[in-house]
Every structure is written in structure tokens, then in C-alpha cells.
Amino acid sequence: SYRKGGYHAVRVGDQFAGGRYIAQRKLGWGQFSTVWLAYDTRTSEFVALKIQKSAAQFAQAALHEIEVLSAIASGDPANSRCIVRLIDHFKHTGPNGQHLCMVLEFLGDSLLRLIRYNRYKGLGLNQVREICKCILAGLDYLHRELGIIHTDLKPENILLFSTIDPSKDPVRSELTPILERPEGNPNGGTTMNLIEKKLKRRARRAVAKISERRASMGGLGGGAAKSERNLDGIDVRCKVVDFGNACWADNQFAQEIQTRQYRAPEVILQAGYSFSVDMWSFACTAFELATGDMMFAPSSGQGFGEDEDHLALMMELLGKMPRKVAIGGARSKDFFDRHGDLKRIRRLKFWPLDRLLVDRYKFSENDAGEFAEFLCPLLDFAPEKRPTAQQCLQHPWLSLRNSTQGEMNNEANLGNLNVGLSNLQIKVGK
Numbered sequence: 001s002y003r004k005g006g007y008h009a010v011r012v013g014d015q016f017a018g019g020r021y022i023a024q025r026k027l028g029w030g031q032f033s034t035v036w037l038a039y040d041t042r043t044s045e046f047v048a049l050k051i052q053k054s055a056a057q058f059a060q061a062a063l064h065e066i067e068v069l070s071a072i073a074s075g076d077p078a079n080s081r082c083i084v085r086l087i088d089h090f091k092h093t094g095p096n097g098q099h100l101c102m103v104l105e106f107l108g109d110s111l112l113r114l115i116r117y118n119r120y121k122g123l124g125l126n127q128v129r130e131i132c133k134c135i136l137a138g139l140d141y142l143h144r145e146l147g148i149i150h151t152d153l154k155p156e157n158i159l160l161f162s163t164i165d166p167s168k169d170p171v172r173s174e175l176t177p178i179l180e181r182p183e184g185n186p187n188g189g190t191t192m193n194l195i196e197k198k199l200k201r202r203a204r205r206a207v208a209k210i211s212e213r214r215a216s217m218g219g220l221g222g223g224a225a226k227s228e229r230n231l232d233g234i235d236v237r238c239k240v241v242d243f244g245n246a247c248w249a250d251n252q253f254a255q256e257i258q259t260r261q262y263r264a265p266e267v268i269l270q271a272g273y274s275f276s277v278d279m280w281s282f283a284c285t286a287f288e289l290a291t292g293d294m295m296f297a298p299s300s301g302q303g304f305g306e307d308e309d310h311l312a313l314m315m316e317l318l319g320k321m322p323r324k325v326a327i328g329g330a331r332s333k334d335f336f337d338r339h340g341d342l343k344r345i346r347r348l349k350f351w352p353l354d355r356l357l358v359d360r361y362k363f364s365e366n367d368a369g370e371f372a373e374f375l376c377p378l379l380d381f382a383p384e385k386r387p388t389a390q391q392c393l394q395h396p397w398l399s400l401r402n403s404t405q406g407e408m409n410n411e412a413n414l415g416n417l418n419v420g421l422s423n424l425q426i427k428v429g430k
């Protein structure tokens with residue numbers, strides 16, 4: 001994909017925007033872009049530099065993303081709303097064409113990596129609660145104040161503030177930035193590899209110090225260093241990213257939205273959608289954080305497609321879809337007969353959420369009941385009945401403390417919820 005219209009090849013030390021940003025190392029890539037850690041010489045901070053592929057359709061998509069991110073940033077001068085901040089944007093001309101570039105605040109690993117890191121066992125419920133509060137604060141801001149639907153909420157698109165692996169965390173001021181292109185073979189090869197190795201060693205040394213300090217504060221890096229997979233006691237804060245597919249509720253352009261497993265039933269049925277599709281994906285994400293498994297992982301089978309399997313899985317977990325909802329979409333006839341029963345999957349094995357949490361995931365009866373009570377309203381088949389992010393933030397489950405992990409202190413936590421969310425200082429009540 002490193003050809004005309006495609007990705008821009010970047011090397012360590014490359015300069016962007018007239019020398020303001022200097023590439024440090026690659027952070028990741030998506031379908032449309034590569035993302036680099038860069039040093040901002042003007043502010044002396046590390047940033048994430050997202051460099052879009054150059055072809056016209058990618059440039060168009062980037063312009064849209066910049067428009068959405070600009071609205072998000074201008075509505076939130078204090079940068080306290082749990083959404084990634086756009087710092088700057090510019091064009092960069094390279095051998096493959098002109099690339100739109102976004103400068104974003106530098107964040108850490110995604111929740112998907114956090115789940116993987118925890119060997120798909122699920123996180124502690126207290127951590128799930130803290131993450132949920134961040135996501136909901138972000139959604140409430142997007143929905144209520146900006147009228148924006150994210151349309152692709154999932155663990156991969158929620159990034160932590162810090163990386164899980166401290167050796168990969170060049171925490172801002174504590175690592176010396178690379179200010180020029182390392183000398184050597186410009187085409188990479190051995191010299192570049194040696195330099196890379198040297199840089200990695202340097203990063204490891206610098207970060208070892210940071211992780212020591214964090215360990216004494218009970219921070220993320222420290223926790224990971226002390227006991228390999230023990231994620232208890234970390235102060236988990238995160239932000240929602242990836243606004244490439246976001247839209248204003250009154251200006252929708254795509255009919256098929258959301259990543260399969262997080263897709264709401266009204267999207268499958270093509271019955272129109274609104275902010276509540278994000279609430280559905282949010283519930284799927286919360287479940288995945290707590291169990292390590294996707295809530296719905298549909299697949300096609302003999303005589304039925306992925307969509308019908310998906311609808312069947314939903315009903316097995318949440319009960320039968322009301323007939324009115326089932327037959328209300330443009331595609332309803334593809335899946336449902338006039339009684340509101342699936343055409344090809346006739347026998348459903350009902351397994352309600354609270355039972356599933358106890359039987360398969362070994363939740364205590366109490367934890368399962370409480371968590372299911374939190375999630376089920378968000379998974380209402382009737383989109384207009386789902387609570388809004390604002391309403392969801394008031395749910396008592398968010399201010400509970402898991403009895404094995406700490407003392408109940410509801411009053412203090414409720415206080416923190418309201419004060420904390422407005423400035424992102426979400427406290428884990430002690």
C-alpha cells in the first residue's frame with residue numbers, strides 16, 4: 001500500500017509541518033492511515049500523528065474526521081470529556097501524493113489490548129465501572145451537546161491514557177526525543193536496525209525509572225511490573241477515538257454502520273437509527289470488558305446468514321423481539337415472518353444474561369444480577385426505550401464497589417461521579 005494514492009512512508013526523524021513535528025516511531029495503522037508517535041517541537045510534547053493515505057476518497061474521509069474532531073475540540077476547551085483531542089492538522093506532500101495529517105493527543109493501548117493482556121479473562125468489576133464512566137461521559141458529551149453519533153464504538157476504539165507495557169511508554173517529558181534523522185543507510189537496512197535497537201534500549205532505560213515511580217503510586221505501569229497480569233488497583237482512565245465514521249444525527253450518510261459484533265438490531269433491520277445505537281455498542285463493550293468474550297459473535301450457517309444468526313443470538317440472550325420492532329424495518333421481511341418469528345432459525349435456546357454470567361462466567365449471583373440490571377435496559381430492542389448516556393450515568397451500578405475489592409462507600413462515589421466526570425478526575429473511592 002506504499003504506492004501512489006496509498007500510505008506515506010515515514011522514517012524516524014522525518015519532519016512534518018515545516019519542522020514542527022518529528023517522527024519518533026510507529027504506533028499503529030488502520031485501513032486508511034498510519035499513526036506515528038511524533039515530538040512536537042513547539043510544545044515539547046509527544047503527540048500522535050495520523051497520516052492518511054493520499055487518494056481522493058481517503059482525503060475526503062480525513063476532511064470529515066477533521067471536521068468532527070474540530071467540533072469536539074471547540075466544544076470542550078478544557079479537554080475533559082473523554083474524547084481524543086485534535087491538536088492540529090495539515091497537508092504533507094510525499095512521493096505517493098498529498099496526505100492529510102491529523103495531530104492528536106498521544107494515548108496508550110486500546111481496551112482490546114487490555115483484554116488480551118488479561119488473557120481474555122475479563123477485568124475486575126471495579127475497573128469495568130471506571131471505564132464505563134469514562135465512555136459514558138464521552139458519549140453524553142457527543143450525543144447531548146454536539147448531536148454526534150460515533151457509530152463504531154468498540155474496545156479497539158477506546159484508548160487508555162497509559163500503555164500497559166511500561167517499556168513501550170515514552171511518557172512525555174521523561175524520554176529524550178529524537179530531533180533529527182539518525183545518520184546511516186537511508187533505505188533502512190542494518191544501520192537503521194542498529195539505531196532502532198539503540199533507541200529501544202534507551203527507551204527501556206528511561207521508562208524503567210518511570211515505572212518504578214509509578215509502582216510506588218500504584219499506577220498502571222507499576223501494577224504491570226509488579227505482578228505480570230495483575231491489573232487490580234490501576235486507575236483506569238480512557239478516551240474514545242476513531243471518528244472516521246461518526247456523523248451528525250441530522251445528517252446521516254451511511255445505512256450500514258457499526259462493526260458487526262457491536263451492531264444494533266435496528267441497523268440490521270434497517271429501521272433507522274439514532275444516538276441509541278452507541279448505547280447498544282456500549283453495552284456490548286462493557287460485557288466484553290467484564291467477561292473477556294464478545295457479547296455476540298454471529299456467523300452464517302446452513303441455510304441462514306450472519307444477520308439472522310445475530311438476531312437469533314440477541315433473542316436467546318434478551319428474550320423475543322417484540323413483533324412490532326421485528327417487522328418494522330426495511331429488511332425485516334428478509335428475516336422475520338409476519339408473526340415476528342425468524343424464518344430460518346426456528347428453535348431458540350434462551351439463556352438470560354444474569355444466568356449466563358453465573359453459569360459461564362462464574363459471577364456471584366449478586367454481581368450477575370446487578371450487572372445484568374445495568375446492561376439489559378441498554379439492550380432494549382426498542383431503541384427509544386434505551387437509557388441515554390446521561391441517564392445511564394445515574395445508574396446505581398456505577399457507584400457500587402465490588403465487596404471483595406473494597407468497602408462500600410456509595411455516598412462518596414456518587415459525589416465523585418458527578419464532580420469527577422466533569423474534569424476527568426474519576427476517583428476510585430478508597
Ligand code: ADP
Nearest residue numbers: 027028029030031032033035048104105106107
Ligand atoms: P484508521 O482510521 O486508519 O483505522 P485509527 O484512528 O483507528 O486509524 O488509528 C490506527 C491505530 O493507531 C489505532 O488502532 C491505534 O493503535 C493507533 N492510534 C490512533 N490514535 C492514537 C492516539 N491518539 N494515540 C496513540 N495511538 C493511536
Ligand code: MG
Nearest residue numbers: 029030031242
Ligand atoms: Mg480504526
